[in-house]
Structure formats: C-alpha cells, structure tokens
Amino acid sequence: xREKSKEYDLINQSKLxxxxxxxxxxxxxxxxxxxxxxxxxxxxxxxFIDCEYEDFKINPRVWTNFVHPNDRxxxxxxxRIDNILKQLKxxxxxxxxxxxxxxxxxxxxxxxxxxxxxxxxxIYRIVxxxxxxxxxxxxxxxxxxxxxxxxKLAMFDYLTNVNNRRAFYKRAYEEINRLKRSxxxxxxxxxxxxxxKKINDTFGHDVGDEVIKDIARTLKKGIRRYDILARMGxxxxxxxxxxxxxxxxxxxxxxxxxxxxxxxxxxxxxDININYTASIGIATLRKTDNYNLDKVIKRADNAxxxxxxxxxxxxxxxx
Numbered sequence: 001x002r003e004k005s006k007e008y009d010l011i012n013q014s015k016l017x018x019x020x021x022x023x024x025x026x027x028x029x030x031x032x033x034x035x036x037x038x039x040x041x042x043x044x045x046x047x048f049i050d051c052e053y054e055d056f057k058i059n060p061r062v063w064t065n066f067v068h069p070n071d072r073x074x075x076x077x078x079x080r081i082d083n084i085l086k087q088l089k090x091x092x093x094x095x096x097x098x099x100x101x102x103x104x105x106x107x108x109x110x111x112x113x114x115x116x117x118x119x120x121x122x123i124y125r126i127v128x129x130x131x132x133x134x135x136x137x138x139x140x141x142x143x144x145x146x147x148x149x150x151x152k153l154a155m156f157d158y159l160t161n162v163n164n165r166r167a168f169y170k171r172a173y174e175e176i177n178r179l180k181r182s183x184x185x186x187x188x189x190x191x192x193x194x195x196x197k198k199i200n201d202t203f204g205h206d207v208g209d210e211v212i213k214d215i216a217r218t219l220k221k222g223i224r225r226y227d228i229l230a231r232m233g234x235x236x237x238x239x240x241x242x243x244x245x246x247x248x249x250x251x252x253x254x255x256x257x258x259x260x261x262x263x264x265x266x267x268x269x270x271d272i273n274i275n276y277t278a279s280i281g282i283a284t285l286r287k288t289d290n291y292n293l294d295k296v297i298k299r300a301d302n303a304x305x306x307x308x309x310x311x312x313x314x315x316x317x318x319x
Contacts, residue, residue, distance in 0.1 A: 027109075027130030033123055036060050036081060047132065048100050048107060068099035068106060079111075085123060088115045097133065108137040157231040159209060160216035168230030172240050172293055175228060179242060180291045186242050187249035187284040188293075188300040191219065191256065193235035194277045194312040203267060203274065210265055211235075211276055218263060222256045238297070246284040246317060253280045253315040261313065277313035279304055 025047060030040040038056045045056075048066070055062045067075050075098060077083065087094045094113040099106050110133045116125035155167035163171060179186055193199075193215060200208040212235060219229055219237060228240040241249055257280055264273040281304025289295045299318060307316035 025132065027128070029128045029130075031060065031081075031126050031128070033081065033085065033125060039125070044130070048102055048109060048130070050103055063100075066100045066102065068101055071098040074098065081126075084113055084126065085115075088113065088123060088126070097137075106134075107132060108134045157216075160213055160231050162216050162220065162237075163228065163230035165230065165232055168228065168232070168238065168240075169293075171228050175240065175242055176291055176293055184243050185245065185285045186240055186296070187244045187246065187282060188296045189239040189241065189249065189253050189256070190232075190281045190297070190300040190304045191215070191237040191239070191260075191278050192280075192304055192308070194279055194308075196235040196276075199274075199276060203270075207265070207267060207274070214263055214265055215260060215276075215278065218259050219256060222252070222259055238300075244284075246282070249282045249284060250315060250317055253282050256280065257313065257315055279307035279312045280315045281305070281307055282315060282317045 025044055027044040027048065028040070028042045029038060029045075031038050038060050041053055041056055045063070049063050050066075051062055064072070064075055064079075074096070078087075079096060084094055092115065095110065097108060097110050099108055110131045111128055112131075113126050113128045115123040116127060118124045155164060155170075156162065157164045176186065178184075193211060196208065196211070199211055212231075215235075215237065216229075216231065219239065223229055223239055224241075226242060230238050232238050241252065244252070257278060260276070260278045264275050266273050281300045281302065283296050283299035283303060285291065285296055303316040303318045306318060307314045310316065
C-alpha cells in the first residue's frame with residue numbers, strides 16, 4: 001500500500017508540475033545532450049514562435065528561423081549545443097538576450113540555461129527558461145536615448161548648437177595632446193560681436209539671440225571640419241585651428257570678419273534689416289608656450305582687446 005501511495009504521490013506531483021509549467025508565460029524546455037532531442041517544452045513558446053511542438057521534435061533548432069537578422073550570428077555561434085555545454089562547464093549557467101520575429105512584432109527574450117548532471121557528474125540534460133523582456137528593453141533603449149541627448153546638451157550650447165565652454169576645453173586638450181605628439185602647431189581665433197549691448201537695448205534680447213545664432217552659423221560655414229568652434233559665453237566665440245600658422249590664421253580671421261560684416265538680419269516687427277560686426281583677436285602657439293592652451297588664448301584675448309581699442313570690426317594680432 002505504501003509503495004502504491006508513493007507512486008500516486010509521484011504521479012500527482014508530476015501532474016501538478018506539468019500544470020504549473022503550462023500555466024506560466026515563460027518558455028521552459030528540457031533537452032537531451034546526447035541526441036539533442038527536446039524532451040519537454042511548455043506552451044509558453046507559442047507566445048514567441050508560430051510553430052508546432054512536433055516541429056521541435058523533428059528539428060530542435062527550428063526556433064532559430066524566427067531570430068532577428070541582427071542576432072543570427074550570435075545564435076548560430078554561441079547557442080549551439082557544443083558551445084552551450086562549454087559555457088555551462090565553465091560557469092554552470094548561460095544567459096543570453098536576443099530578438100525574435102513574432103506575429104506580434106519584434107520581441108526580446110532573455111534565455112537562461114542550466115545543466116543537469118547524471119550520477120557520473122556529466123551533463124546529460126539542459127534546462128532552459130525564456131523570459132519576455134521586451135518592455136524592459138524598450139524602456140532601456142528610451143533611457144539610453146535620453147542619456148545620449150542629455151550628454152549632448154551638456155556639451156553643446158543650447159542657443160547655437162556649437163560646442164560650449166566645457167566641450168571646447170575637452171576637445172581642445174585632446175587635439176593639443178595629439179599635436180604635441182606630432183610636434184604640430186595650432187592657432188586660436190577669438191571673436192566678439194561689436195556693440196552687442198546696444199543691439200539688445202535697441203532691438204531686444206530676442207533679436208540679440210538671433211544675432212548670436214546668425215554669427216554661429218556664419219562661423220560654422222567659414223571653418224574646416226576639423227577646426228574646433230565654441231561659444232565661450234555671451235557674444236564671444238573661439239576657434240582652434242590645428243596645424244595653422246599666424247599668416248593663414250590672420251587670413252582666415254579676415255575672411256570671417258568680412259563674412260560677418262555682410263550679414264543682414266530681418267526684423268519682422270519693424271520691417272527692417274540690421275547688420276552687425278565683430279572684432280577678432282588671433283594668436284599662434286609659441287615654443288615657449290610648451291603647448292599651454294591658456295597662454296595662447298590669453299594672447300588672442302589681448303589681441304581682441306586691441307582690435308576693440310583700434311575701432312572694432314577688425315582683426316588684430318599681437319607679437
């Protein structure tokens with residue numbers, strides 16, 4: 001009687017476990033290692049894959065037909081039984097994330113595989129659980145986009161979308177270290193809008209902002225792709241020109257000054273066009289600077305002050 005009671009208990013436990021496995025949304029499978037046969041697969045797979053259980057009996061890897069193209073290489077290389085066993089012997093668990101092409105769209109699945117050992121200590125079965133992590137992944141992707149946007153905002157000027165002061169120093173120091181290794185040189189151009197306070201007082205800060213944005217666009221068009229442009233604050237901008245001597249820097253400064261001088265900004269409320277000018281100071285790296293950026297900027301700032309003193313709307317370079 002006791003033996004039959006134990007047998008009934010085992011049958012009842014087996015039925016209970018089967019009911020539990022069939023009621024959960026996760027995919028649960030049991031696979032034989034020696035012949036690759038799928039010994040058990042609950043109905044959870046139907047949430048991801050549009051095929052029958054018999055298909056798995058014929059081809060245990062039929063599910064790979066539904067893998068997203070971008071994940072096929074990983075699945076073909078890392079989720080073959082030989083590689084799974086190798087990972088299980090090393091770590092006793094294998095966890096992978098992948099995308100499946102389902103009738104409900106693309107779904108993310110996290111697969112966790114663990115080994116079952118026989119009495120000889122050898123892996124003869126593997127158990128896998130597949131969990132739908134689509135919502136989690138979509139949230140993660142959204143957060144990554146927000147983080148990327150936040151990082152960009154932290155490095156770019158909100159009004160002009162050029163580098164801000166923080167980004168300028170980061171990029172400038174990276175470039176100077178590169179130039180130092182190759183014994184290259186660089187120059188700095190400081191640009192300051194003339195009589196900007198008067199523009200704000202006369203036409204308002206909205207017009208002042210338009211002038212700031214306009215000069216930023218003009219400067220962008222007038223530099224090379226590897227030059228470093230930044231808004232240092234207010235109406236002042238700076239450009240670092242790698243591998244550029246004083247003569248070419250002066251010529252570039254004069255080109256920018258003339259381009260700015262030709263600009264016109266239309267004020268719709270007053271139906272007029274206004275123009276503006278800028279003063280420019282330039283400086284080039286000296287041997288005695290020892291690649292010190294601040295020394296070069298200081299000389300460019302003094303040259304800018306001199307341009308203002310001499311009447312504005314001009315390029316100045318101090319020896």
